[in-house]
Amino acid sequence: MEPNVIDFINTSRDRYLEELKQYLAIPSVSALPEHAGDMRRCAEWTAEQLRAIGLENVRVADTPGHPIVYGDWLHAEAPTALVYGHYDVQPVDPVELWTSPPFEATIRDDELFARGATDDKGQLFAHLKAIEAHLKQAGRLPINLRVILEGEEEIGSPNLNQFILDHKDELACDVVLISDSPMFEKGVPSICYGLRGLAYFQIDLRGTSTDLHSGSFGGAVANPAFVLAQVLSQMKDRGGRVKIPGFYDDVRELTDREREEFKRLPFNEKEYRKGIGAPKLHGETGYSTLERTWARPTFEVNGLLSGFTGEGSKTVIPATAMAKVSMRLVPNQDPDKIAELFEDYVRKVTPKTVELKVTRMHGGKPWMTEIDNPFVQAAARAIEMGFSRTPVYTREGGSIPIVATFQAELNAPTVLFGLGTPDENAHAPNEKLYLPNFFGGILSAAYLYEEIAGARR
Amino acid sequence: MEPNVIDFINTSRDRYLEELKQYLAIPSVSALPEHAGDMRRCAEWTAEQLRAIGLENVRVADTPGHPIVYGDWLHAEAPTALVYGHYDVQPVDPVELWTSPPFEATIRDDELFARGATDDKGQLFAHLKAIEAHLKQAGRLPINLRVILEGEEEIGSPNLNQFILDHKDELACDVVLISDSPMFEKGVPSICYGLRGLAYFQIDLRGTSTDLHSGSFGGAVANPAFVLAQVLSQMKDRGGRVKIPGFYDDVRELTDREREEFKRLPFNEKEYRKGIGAPKLHGETGYSTLERTWARPTFEVNGLLSGFTGEGSKTVIPATAMAKVSMRLVPNQDPDKIAELFEDYVRKVTPKTVELKVTRMHGGKPWMTEIDNPFVQAAARAIEMGFSRTPVYTREGGSIPIVATFQAELNAPTVLFGLGTPDENAHAPNEKLYLPNFFGGILSAAYLYEEIAGARR
Numbered sequence: 001m002e003p004n005v006i007d008f009i010n011t012s013r014d015r016y017l018e019e020l021k022q023y024l025a026i027p028s029v030s031a032l033p034e035h036a037g038d039m040r041r042c043a044e045w046t047a048e049q050l051r052a053i054g055l056e057n058v059r060v061a062d063t064p065g066h067p068i069v070y071g072d073w074l075h076a077e078a079p080t081a082l083v084y085g086h087y088d089v090q091p092v093d094p095v096e097l098w099t100s101p102p103f104e105a106t107i108r109d110d111e112l113f114a115r116g117a118t119d120d121k122g123q124l125f126a127h128l129k130a131i132e133a134h135l136k137q138a139g140r141l142p143i144n145l146r147v148i149l150e151g152e153e154e155i156g157s158p159n160l161n162q163f164i165l166d167h168k169d170e171l172a173c174d175v176v177l178i179s180d181s182p183m184f185e186k187g188v189p190s191i192c193y194g195l196r197g198l199a200y201f202q203i204d205l206r207g208t209s210t211d212l213h214s215g216s217f218g219g220a221v222a223n224p225a226f227v228l229a230q231v232l233s234q235m236k237d238r239g240g241r242v243k244i245p246g247f248y249d250d251v252r253e254l255t256d257r258e259r260e261e262f263k264r265l266p267f268n269e270k271e272y273r274k275g276i277g278a279p280k281l282h283g284e285t286g287y288s289t290l291e292r293t294w295a296r297p298t299f300e301v302n303g304l305l306s307g308f309t310g311e312g313s314k315t316v317i318p319a320t321a322m323a324k325v326s327m328r329l330v331p332n333q334d335p336d337k338i339a340e341l342f343e344d345y346v347r348k349v350t351p352k353t354v355e356l357k358v359t360r361m362h363g364g365k366p367w368m369t370e371i372d373n374p375f376v377q378a379a380a381r382a383i384e385m386g387f388s389r390t391p392v393y394t395r396e397g398g399s400i401p402i403v404a405t406f407q408a409e410l411n412a413p414t415v416l417f418g419l420g421t422p423d424e425n426a427h428a429p430n431e432k433l434y435l436p437n438f439f440g441g442i443l444s445a446a447y448l449y450e451e452i453a454g455a456r457r
Numbered sequence: 458m459e460p461n462v463i464d465f466i467n468t469s470r471d472r473y474l475e476e477l478k479q480y481l482a483i484p485s486v487s488a489l490p491e492h493a494g495d496m497r498r499c500a501e502w503t504a505e506q507l508r509a510i511g512l513e514n515v516r517v518a519d520t521p522g523h524p525i526v527y528g529d530w531l532h533a534e535a536p537t538a539l540v541y542g543h544y545d546v547q548p549v550d551p552v553e554l555w556t557s558p559p560f561e562a563t564i565r566d567d568e569l570f571a572r573g574a575t576d577d578k579g580q581l582f583a584h585l586k587a588i589e590a591h592l593k594q595a596g597r598l599p600i601n602l603r604v605i606l607e608g609e610e611e612i613g614s615p616n617l618n619q620f621i622l623d624h625k626d627e628l629a630c631d632v633v634l635i636s637d638s639p640m641f642e643k644g645v646p647s648i649c650y651g652l653r654g655l656a657y658f659q660i661d662l663r664g665t666s667t668d669l670h671s672g673s674f675g676g677a678v679a680n681p682a683f684v685l686a687q688v689l690s691q692m693k694d695r696g697g698r699v700k701i702p703g704f705y706d707d708v709r710e711l712t713d714r715e716r717e718e719f720k721r722l723p724f725n726e727k728e729y730r731k732g733i734g735a736p737k738l739h740g741e742t743g744y745s746t747l748e749r750t751w752a753r754p755t756f757e758v759n760g761l762l763s764g765f766t767g768e769g770s771k772t773v774i775p776a777t778a779m780a781k782v783s784m785r786l787v788p789n790q791d792p793d794k795i796a797e798l799f800e801d802y803v804r805k806v807t808p809k810t811v812e813l814k815v816t817r818m819h820g821g822k823p824w825m826t827e828i829d830n831p832f833v834q835a836a837a838r839a840i841e842m843g844f845s846r847t848p849v850y851t852r853e854g855g856s857i858p859i860v861a862t863f864q865a866e867l868n869a870p871t872v873l874f875g876l877g878t879p880d881e882n883a884h885a886p887n888e889k890l891y892l893p894n895f896f897g898g899i900l901s902a903a904y905l906y907e908e909i910a911g912a913r914r
Contacts, residue, residue: 196672196675198672198772200770200772202770207735208733208734208735209733209734210733210734212733213855214755214757214759214783214785215653215655215785215853215854215855215856216750216853216854216855217733217750217854218653218750218755218757218785218854219740219741219744219746219749219750219753219755219785219854220729220733220738220739220740220746220749220750221733221735221738221739221740222735222737222739223757223758225689225758225759225760225761225780226689226690226692226693226756226757226758228686228761229685229686229687229688229689229690229758229761230686230689230690231686232682232683232686232687232690233683233686233687233689233690233691234690235683236683272677276665276666276667276669276674276677276678277665277666277667278664278665278678278679278810279809279810279811279812280679280809280810281677281678281810282677282678282679282808282810283676283677283678284676287676289676289677292676292677293673293674293675293676293677296676298671298675298676299683300671300675300680300683300774301680301682301683301686301763301764301775301778302671302682302764302765302770302771302772302773302774302775303682303763303764303765303766303771303773303775304682304685304686304761304762304763304764304766304775304778305761305762305766306758306760306761306762307758307759307760307761307781308759308760308781309760309761309762309779309781312818313657313659313759313781313783313818313819314759314760314781315655315657315759315783315855316759316760317757317759318758318759318760318761321758321761322766323682324764324765324766324770324771326671326770326772328671328672328675328676351739352736352737353735353736353737353738353739354736355736361769361770362770396672396673397672397673397674397675397676398670398672398673398772399672
């Protein structure tokens with residue numbers, strides 16, 4: 001990379017902070033109708049910024065909700081990357097818990113406090129500043145770049161899918177870059193290469209037409225709350241393994257390399273356990289905690305409701321019993337196939353003494369980009385140069401639905417290029433951004449575009 | 458019995474109805490503060506009635522709640538019976554569902570409609586009229602009689618226990634008579650000789666200090682809602698038998714005679730099943746439905762609550778899970794002993810991955826008076842004479858706490874001399890009294906006092 005790009009970044013830090021503070025001053029809370037004007041203002045500010053850094057075809061695209069901001073630069077004989085981010089932020093309540101006002105970005109020590117500091121204005125801004133450095137100093141980018149920034153991520157991206165479907169050609173790319181997640185730990189830059197999927201259900205059992213008196217009728221009929229317990233208890237064995245036949249058929253086993261990578265991570269089981277207040281950690285036999293939460297499927301009961309749940313005692317045989325249950329899925333499990341296996345099994349283990357209804361609530365595919373994918377490797381090199389540390393490889397137990405959409409609709413791998421830290425209070429009071437990561441992130445992003453160019457050579 | 462007692466009863470029917478209508482016109486709803494004055498008025502009316510029929514030592518005894526009315530006649534060289542009943546009634550809401558006003562007793566066909574018609578003013582009034590017939594026509598009662606009528610039965614008798622404790626000598630008796638329950642079926646007079654007891658608990662499990670995201674943490678910790686299902690499922694085997702060690706040790710087995718009696722009852726399993734809307738009846742293997750609901754102990758889940766129970770889906774690992782559970786007990790199980798067995802077993806089957814708390818909510822002893830008890834046999838003969846039908850012997854699956862109190866404090870057996878029918882809407886709109894039972898009940902009660910006198914001879 002041209003040295004003056006790096007110099008430019010290193011000498012522009014004060015300006016970057018001033019600009020980011022301006023960006024953070026716009027209360028772009030997507031969830032609250034009273035901020036609709038701020039959302040529009042923030043989209044315009046974002047578009048203006050895209051123009052200022054030298055992107056082309058910049059526009060604010062209306063949706064049925066908040067607008068999507070787009071810009072690109074497409075003059076390279078090189079791969080095309082799509083940078084995704086979001087300019088909307090979470091609400092700030094309870095605002096009294098903030099040490100400084102949420103929309104007046106304030107630096108204390110090496111942290112910048114403001115709503116949106118890490119999620120996601122700070123992280124997306126790192127990309128914009130890296131783009132700017134290339135375009136201002138080299139007059140070009142090493143790759144083709146598209147930038148798409150939405151205003152509804154914090155409310156579930158209700159209009160993004162349709163926008164992508166409607167603009168498939170315009171968004172065509174070789175790789176998607178997302179900086180909207182934390183590193184494994186402060187000071188431990190990492191690349192998250194896998195996410196779990198989800199299959200969520202509601203089970204409803206009915207035993208009788210109304211609640212019955214447990215004295216008069218106890219012994220005559222099956223109790224749906226007890227039957228529910230029987231049914232649920234058959235979902236996992238004592239070793240924490242899911243008992244649904246065929247459940248593990250498509251599970252991609254961890255490779256030796258992955259298990260080695262995870263073992264090297266600075267993970268303290270005892271601290272972790274104390275942090276969540278559990279008397280003991282527990283999960284599938286034969287796997288470490290990180291392996292279980294990142295790379296193994298699970299079965300969880302998310303909710304239970306039946307009969308009398310108030311204070312005191314009521315001697316009732318409930319007419320109905322309800323459970324919300326869900327499975328986290330890993331590559332290459334398919335939510336629809338798992339749904340069928342689950343439904344068959346529930347039907348099999350539920351006795352005929354109750355009526356059974358299973359409702360499919362929600363499904364999401366697991367996602368993974370293999371560690372040796374050339375774009376992942378490009379990102380690893382970029383992080384190493386930007387942070388002067390070799391990144392670790394991690395996965396995540398949760399889902400990021402947009403990643404599956406990019407995979408499905410644009411047929412492009414995603415690199416999760418997370419610049420946050422786990423303690424930055426995204427969604428909570430006193431959200432903050434660790435400034436060494438912000439500056440390191442700008443450098444890394446600048447290197448990343450170069451490395452992606454090289455990845456295809 | 459002197460023939461003129463029977464004649465007196467048979468020729469006084471119209472007067473009985475007029476008096477009962479007056480009694481039912483007093484809205485003695487114990488649960489509602491606005492009826493406090495009506496409660497006092499009803500107690501006074503009741504006391505005046507006791508005086509009018511010839512009882513002595515009549516008084517309205519104040520309690521911290523509604524008063525207790527007492528009267529006696531103690532001039533016989535014969536056993537002493539204590540007649541218990543209650544002059545308070547249930548609220549009438551939803552009042553718009555009543556065909557005629559709840560406090561204007563109305564006769565349609567052979568039924569009298571009013572709140573309190575069967576529960577319990579109508580049934581206790583049958584005793585008062587039987588007493589009156591003896592005292593007016595014979596100038597004496599064949600036995601010593603005490604009458605105690607409370608005003609708080611429908612709100613759980615909060616002050617009756619203390620009153621009994623404070624007046625043990627005054628209430629001393631050889632047998633307690635209670636007419637506050639239905640017969641097995643209209644036209645099938647019956648004697649209920651056994652009730653089940655109760656042991657009620659709340660189980661609370663805690664897995665972590667707060668709810669966790671099921672994506673980030675799924676696989677790391679035990680899910681308390683799932684653990685609860687595992688724990689509960691171990692309480693009964695597939696055959697419906699409770700698995701708590703020692704649970705059946707003190708269970709009095711059904712005698713051959715009892716099983717024969719139950720088999721003779723007009724009980725239609727199919728109609729019963731349809732009536733409660735169950736796809737199938739279910740319970741402990743080796744026992745009939747009546748045997749299971751009357752004479753076998755049970756384990757029931759009365760309530761379940763954990764995690765997310767609203768509409769839709771929320772991917773949470775609940776921090777806590779709660780179950781209300783209870784066991785119906787039969788002679789000679791002891792609620793305290795069962796509580797210890799249960800708590801030991803729950804502790805044993807709950808894994809160390811969660812914190813366990815078991816709370817004892819409520820306990821009640823089972824009760825039984827053997828069929829061949831002389832007072833039960835006296836009641837059987839009295840019913841046969843009053844209703845011209847041989848009574849059947851039944852038990853009940855529920856509890857009547859006062860019966861255990863009489864047994865414990867007065868050391869007297871109880872005869873449940875139920876004059877209601879199962880379809881009389883006690884506690885519901887359009888409560889009613891089947892008049893042939895009312896008149897038959899007065900005759901039976903008159904015979905009963907004679908037969909009790911004979912039972913000791």
